[in-house]
Amino acid sequence: MDKKPCNSQDVEVRKGPWTMEEDLILINYIANHGEGVWNSLAKSAGLKRTGKSCRLRWLNYLRPDVRRGNITPEEQLLIMELHAKWGNRWSKIAKHLPGRTDNEIKNYWRTRIQKHIKQAENMNGQAASHEQNDHQEGSSSHMSSAGPTETYSPTSYSANIDNTFQGPFLTETNDNIWSMEDIWSMQLLNGD
């Protein structure tokens, strides 16, 4: 583990948010060559990223079958059930939610569901005895509160998908803003 890359070149590794260019390169490369050994893929594609980073970007964002946007009530219910059953086994849970990634589910859980659970616990905890409920793994009884606390919009997700695409992407200055549809249509044009 003392890999000191003495090469003065090729050691620069990009970090941070992916650019449109990088996305396109990765998509194009995988479209033409398929997924492979990620480290060499990154190199061959000419990306100054680690294989790890490329893999993550592809799995969580660029893959064509990734479904982004609103988690449906059904999905939320499923997530809660599976989390009660398995705890933080996000990848395992994600396998039961087609198109969803472990990262997305994990974020969703942390930012929304966990918040509601905490609130519910506080309300219950004030009346009941205060246990050490810091980690909710294994205990599923409190999950029942998630329904009413969240204000669902009872729209079918097929209708939602279109809306969710324009969520973070459409801005007034669409300098560096693009949607996955754009990217895929571009890569189709480029692809041979």
Place this chain on the structure above:
DNA sequence: AACGAAAACAACCGCATACGT
């Protein structure tokens, strides 16, 4: 309209495991 706080999301990091040599 400006500012600050909170929420949501994307990406990175470290560790564990699987696999090949």
Place this chain on the structure above:
DNA sequence: CACGTATGCGGTTGTTTTCGT
């Protein structure tokens, strides 16, 4: 069997966006 490398997973952090004052 030991070692090295690649991949997958879960936790955490940083950045951006949204909301309230």
